[in-house]
Amino acid sequence: xxxxxxxxxxxxxxxxxxxxxxxxxxxxxxxxxxxxxxxxxxxxxxxxxxxxxxxxxxxxxxxxxxxxxxxxxxxxxxxxxxxxxxxxxxxxxxxxxxxxxxxxxxxxxxxxxxxxxxxxxxxxxxxxxxxxxxxxxxxxxxxxxxxxxxxxxxxxxxxxxxxxxxxxxxxxxxxxxxxxxxxxxxxxxxxxxxxxxxxxxxxxxxxxxxxxxxxxxxxxxxxxxxxxxxxxxxxxxxxxxxxxxxxxxxxxxxxxxxxxxxxxxxxxxxxxxxxxxxxxxxxxxxxxxxxxxxxxxxxxxxxxxxxxxxxxxxxxxxxxxxxxxxxxxxxxxxxxxxxxxxxxxxxxxxxxxxxxxxxxxxxxxxxxxxxxxxxxxxxxxxxxxxxxxxxxxxxxxxxxxxxxxxxxxxxxxxxxxxxxxxxxxxxxxxxxxxxxxxxxxxxxxxxxxxxxxxxxxxxxxxxxxxx
Amino acid sequence: xxxxxxxxxxxxxxxxxxxxxxxxxxxxxxxxxxxxxxxxxxxxxxxxxxxxxxxxxxxxxxxxxxxxxxxxxxxxxxxxxxxxxxxxxxxxxxxxxxxxxxxxxxxxxxxxxxxxxxxxxxxxxxxxxxxxxxxxxxxxxxxxxxxxxxxxxxxxxxxxxxxxxxxxxxxxxxxxxxxxxxxxxxxxxxxxxxxxxxxxxxxxxxxxxxxxxxxxxxxxxxxxxxxxxxxxxxxxxxxxxxxxxxxxxxxxxxxxxxxxxxxxxxxxxxxxxxxxxxxxxxxxxxxxxxxxxxxxxxxxxxxxxxxxxxxxxxxxxxxxxxxxxxxxxxxxxxxxxxxxxxxxxxxxxxxxxxxxxxxxxxxxxxxxxxxxxxxxxxxxxxxxxxxxxxxxxxxxxxxxxxxxxxxxx
Numbered sequence: 001x002x003x004x005x006x007x008x009x010x011x012x013x014x015x016x017x018x019x020x021x022x023x024x025x026x027x028x029x030x031x032x033x034x035x036x037x038x039x040x041x042x043x044x045x046x047x048x049x050x051x052x053x054x055x056x057x058x059x060x061x062x063x064x065x066x067x068x069x070x071x072x073x074x075x076x077x078x079x080x081x082x083x084x085x086x087x088x089x090x091x092x093x094x095x096x097x098x099x100x101x102x103x104x105x106x107x108x109x110x111x112x113x114x115x116x117x118x119x120x121x122x123x124x125x126x127x128x129x130x131x132x133x134x135x136x137x138x139x140x141x142x143x144x145x146x147x148x149x150x151x152x153x154x155x156x157x158x159x160x161x162x163x164x165x166x167x168x169x170x171x172x173x174x175x176x177x178x179x180x181x182x183x184x185x186x187x188x189x190x191x192x193x194x195x196x197x198x199x200x201x202x203x204x205x206x207x208x209x210x211x212x213x214x215x216x217x218x219x220x221x222x223x224x225x226x227x228x229x230x231x232x233x234x235x236x237x238x239x240x241x242x243x244x245x246x247x248x249x250x251x252x253x254x255x256x257x258x259x260x261x262x263x264x265x266x267x268x269x270x271x272x273x274x275x276x277x278x279x280x281x282x283x284x285x286x287x288x289x290x291x292x293x294x295x296x297x298x299x300x301x302x303x304x305x306x307x308x309x310x311x312x313x314x315x316x317x318x319x320x321x322x323x324x325x326x327x328x329x330x331x332x333x334x335x336x337x338x339x340x341x342x343x344x345x346x347x348x349x350x351x352x353x354x355x356x357x358x359x360x361x362x363x364x365x366x367x368x369x370x371x372x373x374x375x376x377x378x379x380x381x382x383x384x385x386x387x388x389x390x391x392x393x394x395x396x397x398x399x400x401x402x403x404x405x406x407x408x409x410x411x412x413x414x415x416x417x418x419x420x421x422x423x424x425x426x427x428x429x430x431x432x433x434x435x436x437x438x439x440x441x442x443x444x445x446x447x448x449x450x451x452x453x454x455x456x457x458x459x460x461x462x463x464x465x466x467x
Numbered sequence: 468x469x470x471x472x473x474x475x476x477x478x479x480x481x482x483x484x485x486x487x488x489x490x491x492x493x494x495x496x497x498x499x500x501x502x503x504x505x506x507x508x509x510x511x512x513x514x515x516x517x518x519x520x521x522x523x524x525x526x527x528x529x530x531x532x533x534x535x536x537x538x539x540x541x542x543x544x545x546x547x548x549x550x551x552x553x554x555x556x557x558x559x560x561x562x563x564x565x566x567x568x569x570x571x572x573x574x575x576x577x578x579x580x581x582x583x584x585x586x587x588x589x590x591x592x593x594x595x596x597x598x599x600x601x602x603x604x605x606x607x608x609x610x611x612x613x614x615x616x617x618x619x620x621x622x623x624x625x626x627x628x629x630x631x632x633x634x635x636x637x638x639x640x641x642x643x644x645x646x647x648x649x650x651x652x653x654x655x656x657x658x659x660x661x662x663x664x665x666x667x668x669x670x671x672x673x674x675x676x677x678x679x680x681x682x683x684x685x686x687x688x689x690x691x692x693x694x695x696x697x698x699x700x701x702x703x704x705x706x707x708x709x710x711x712x713x714x715x716x717x718x719x720x721x722x723x724x725x726x727x728x729x730x731x732x733x734x735x736x737x738x739x740x741x742x743x744x745x746x747x748x749x750x751x752x753x754x755x756x757x758x759x760x761x762x763x764x765x766x767x768x769x770x771x772x773x774x775x776x777x778x779x780x781x782x783x784x785x786x787x788x789x790x791x792x793x794x795x796x797x798x799x800x801x802x803x804x805x806x807x808x809x810x811x812x813x814x815x816x817x818x819x820x821x822x823x824x825x826x827x828x829x830x831x832x833x834x835x836x837x838x839x840x841x842x843x844x845x846x847x848x849x850x851x852x853x854x855x856x857x858x859x860x861x862x863x864x865x866x867x868x869x870x871x872x873x874x875x876x
Contacts, residue, residue: 005804007689008816012800014685015823019793022827023786025836026746030782034747042732043744044763 039107041098046107051075056110056132058090058102060141061167061351066090067103082141083178085148088199089139089171089297089349092179097186101199102135102349105296109133109353109362131356138167138351138364146460148172150453155194155440157201157328160457163336163425163434165366166345169461171329173200203300205325206438209411209446210246210263210393211421212320214381215334216272217260219283221377225274227267229253236266239311243269243319246410246445260384261392263408265319272318273311280314281306286372287334288344289326293369296349302326321412332436335423337370338385339405339431342378344370386428389451394422396451399459403428406454408446417443422450426458433461478535479520482542486513489546496757497553505553508560516542519567527574529868530802534570536795537846537861541566541854543788544847547776548768550756555768555849562851566858573862578869583634584810587642590635591659597624597631598666605670613672625667625675626856630863632663632679633817640690641810653693657700671717674828674840680704681824686817725838738764742771742833745778746785753781768849770841774833788847789830796823799864808871815867818860 039046054076057068067090069076078093080086091101099107107113112132147158147170160170175196177189189196198204220226234250236243245251245265251258259267272280281304285291289304305313305323316322329347337344346367353362373381385405388394394406406424413419420442425434435457437450490509494501516538523534541563549556577583601624604615613623639646639656646652660683667675684700691697711718720735728736728743741764748759761767761775768775777785799819806812822845829848832839843850845857 004689008800008804011685011689011816011820012797015796015820015827016793018823018827018831019789019796022789022830022834022836025831026777026782026785026789026834029746029834030751034750037743037747040729040740040744042740043748045744045748045760048760 039104047095052130053111053113054131055093056112056134056356058110058135058137060137060139060144061169062141063136064141066137066139066141080179082145083180084176085145086139087176087179087196088173088201089137090179092182094182097182100197101297102137106135106350110135112356133356133361134354135350136352136354138162138169138348139171140169140461140465142464143170143457143461144172146170147457148174150456151439154442155200156438156442157199157204157440158435158437158453158457159201159328159332160433160435160461161332161336161347163339163431164345166336166347167351167364168347168349169433169465170457171201171349173198173202173204199297200438200440201328202295202297203327204438204440205300205302205327206419206421206440207322207324207411207413208320208326208331209409209419209421210265210320211331211334211407211409211423211436211446212324212326213260213263213268213318214338214385214407214423215284215287216268216275216280216318217256217384218287218338218373218377218381219275219280220256220271221380222283222373223275223279225271226256227271227274228255230255230259230267230270232259232264232266234266236269238269238273238315241312243312243315257384257387260407261388263388263393268318269315272314275314275318277306277309277314280317283373284317284324286370287337288330288370288372289324291370293329293333293347295329295347299329300327302330320409328436328438331421331423331438332434333369334372335425335436336434337372338378338381339425339434340378341375342371342373343368344372382428385424389424393445393447394424394451396447397422397424397455397458399426399455402426402459402462404455404458405431406451408451410445410447413441417441418445420444420446420448420450422446422454424454424458426462433458433465435461478532479517482520482535482539483513483517485539486516486542489542492756493546493549496550500553505557508557512545512560512564515564515567519571523865527865527869529865530798533795533798533802533861533864533868536791536798537858540788540791540795540846543776543780543784544772544844544849546756547761547772547779548849550779551761551768551775558851559849559854562854565851566854569855570858570862570865573859574865577863577866584638584641587635587638590631590638594628594631594635594663597628598663600624601670602666613670613675623852625670625672626852628663629675629678629682629821630818630856630860632660632682633814633821633860635659636683636686636817637810637813640686640813643690643692653696656687657696661703668711673718673721674832674842677828677840678821678825678842682817682820685820685824686813689816690813721838721840725835728835738766738771739833739835739839741765742774743835745771745774746782746834749778749781751782753777753779753784755779766841769843770829770848771833772848773830773844789826792822792826795819799823802864802868806867806871808867808873811867811871815864818864818867821860822857 055069058066066086067080069078091103093099093103110132151172151174158172161168175194177196231253232251234245251262251264284304289302293299303325313322317324333344346369348364352360355361382405385407386403389397389404389406393408397404397406404426405428409421411419420439422437425431435454437454439450442449520535545559548559601615606614613625614621646655664676664679687697724735728739732740745761745764756779759778761778764771764774796819803812803815826844829842829844831837843853
């Protein structure tokens with residue numbers, strides 16, 4: 001009898017545990033999983049709202065309409081005014097192909113759907129939701145168009161942003177696609193080996209080449225590793241591997257500044273070995289490599305090697321080769337950080353959200369992502385970058401009467417032609433715009449192909465964008 | 468009665484209030500297509516539930532809560548079913564009414580007749596006949612054969628077999644000493660149960676396979692003296708489920724859907740993902756009755772009623788339903804422990820475990836905590852067989868909650 005009751009209670013406890021685990025699971029599901037599941041494009045409820053609510057417009061920083069919805073019988077049609085131009089920013093919203101980019105990320109805002117709560121339900125009864133909110137982007141339409149034209153016919157990405165506030169003025173990734181004709185083009189788009197759906201600016205990972213030397217230089221400056229009178233012969237041998245300069249000629253006797261200005265590979269390779277991987281990676285991570293970037297679009301994580309690496313890997317990393325992989329957005333943020341006295345701010349695409357009554361209901365706030373370096377280091381780096389444009393590899397980015405700071409890069413690509421890079425900002429005294437230009441498999445040097453593009457964008461941005 | 472005013476602390480009155488308000492809400496929702504008869508039926512159901520709860524106080528000296536809990540569950544179920552499909556809701560009202568009648572009939576019959584513990588063989592034969600009928604006459608529905616249709620009435624024999632099995636197991640353990648003396652007596656029950664499970668597997672009714680296995684395992688764990696056999700049974704069940712996974716594609720597919728339903732969202736994963744959308748959409752408080760889209764889920768009023776409730780009345784109500792089952796199971800176990808008649812002690816346990824396991828399997832299935840197998844929630848889901856057999860089981864549990872004579876074995 002005793003035994004029987006004991007066993008009965010064991011079974012009862014077992015069943016109770018099953019029920020309690022159900023309750024716990026349901027709560028967990030609701031708190032952590034429900035949000036993601038709801039936005040799945042197979043959820044037909046998303047489209048029911050769609051048919052009843054006029055989806056909000058998307059406009060640029062000057063009020064130009066980029067995308068809007070119009071009534072078409074019972075439902076609404078989405079219109080993309082500029083075709084390919086905003087495919088990687090605004091994306092698309094189709095019943096059968098789902099949503100992407102800002103159309104996806106801001107779906108609830110565009111439809112003015114708020115979290116289901118008793119108060120909101122009540123509000124909905126009184127005043128049914130019929131019209132969504134408008135998104136004001138930080139993008140400048142003119143600069144966006146101008147940038148895309150500069151890149152036309154090439155593969156690559158451009159990011160131009162305000163280094164102090166994080167506002168993105170232009171973001172281009174080529175090849176792209178036309179959201180207006182997505183239905184007709186879908187089969188070609190998904191089969192295209194150049195992957196037009198990939199936003200190279202945020203999700204393309206590339207070796208940064210010599211542009212990464214600014215990060216290496218920052219680490220060297222911070223740790224006081226200064227090889228004065230380094231004798232550059234055009235190559236150096238590390239662990240049996242020969243590491244060459246781009247031209248292979250040798251720069252003679254140089255210091256850190258000259259090494260950056262003339263982009264001397266052996267100098268950085270030797271110096272980084274003294275630096276060591278721990279101190280090096282610590283600085284790289286402050287420049288948000290190996291870190292997630294919280295952004296309005298999906299961003300791939302840039303990577304910097306930390307484990308299981310030898311001397312040759314460190315040397316390769318110091319000149320942006322080997323296992324270092326970055327997104328163009330990350331490079332733009334690195335340039336911004338140096339421009340902004342060492343602080344990297346969070347990049348933003350949406351400036352404001354405006355309700356149907358014209359009220360501003362949400363404004364972005366400047367948020368520091370990472371304090372990468374101190375003001376003195378930032379200042380020294382800036383001067384080096386100014387020299388690099390004035391008399392070094394970045395001469396093609398020079399602008400009359402405006403001091404441009406910049407760094408070129410030509411990244412050896414194991415699977416094809418070299419990538420050409422340029423990062424920079426201007427005016428050096430009071431930076432208003434920072435850019436990163438990447439030309440994928442361009443096959444020429446960053447100085448010859450990427451620098452002139454960056455120059456034109458900087459010039460245009462300074463001309464057109466006020467505030 | 469009225470001079471004292473109506474005391475809303477009495478659970479019966481609270482239930483009444485709940486039902487009235489829900490009914491009113493539903494009538495407002497369907498105000499354009501409202502039929503006079505549905506109002507009459509709805510009000511009479513509320514009346515029946517109220518008076519039954521009241522009468523039960525006078526009739527039985529046993530547990531007063533199990534019937535109350537069950538009528539609460541059935542009320543939530545009917546509101547949701549009526550909201551989804553008024554036609555089905557109408558039928559469900561009748562099923563519940565019939566169920567309550569059957570509850571009382573069962574209560575009186577089971578109480579009146581003596582000797583339930585002596586009919587081991589009859590339970591066995593009746594179960595086998597029902598199983599054979601299902602296999603020979605059954606219609607394949609959603610891949611499982613578990614419905615048969617006689618003279619225009621369709622029903623699920625498995626629902627009756629569940630109760631027969633509980634009686635069978637109980638009478639086996641009551642007469643265990645007699646069986647033990649026979650040559651293979653120790654193995655009778657395990658043999659019979661494996662036969663039943665095999666039948667269910669042949670019908671491809673995996674949900675019932677799970678219910679029967681866990682019911683048997685739990686009762687065997689409590690009552691079987693030969694502990695090696697319990698261990699053996701557990702190993703056999705685990706091994707055969709692994710074997711089933713490896714051999715039978717329809718078993719494997721259930722697991723694969725469970726692991727990643729999003730991969731085949733258009734085909735095999737469709738039902739469960741629609742269910743997850745509904746639950747996610749509801750949030751803690753629900754969209755409100757009539758304001759969600761539970762009809763996107765296939766079979767919503769039967770297997771997926773829980774998802775519909777979560778969407779429209781909220782996960783907190785869902786948790787409430789789980790808690791009601793928890794209390795029901797707890798009361799059932801309490802009844803069992805207090806019962807001095809060993810046969811009804813085991814029967815009460817069996818019924819409580821049945822309610823508990825069955826509801827857990829389907830709750831867990833629709834929220835994707837465990838692989839989904841299509842079974843109904845007792846008292847809540849739409850469907851006659853399930854409703855009637857659940858009320859019969861409840862009637863038996865009601866008998867077991869009273870002080871009974873101790874059987875002479």
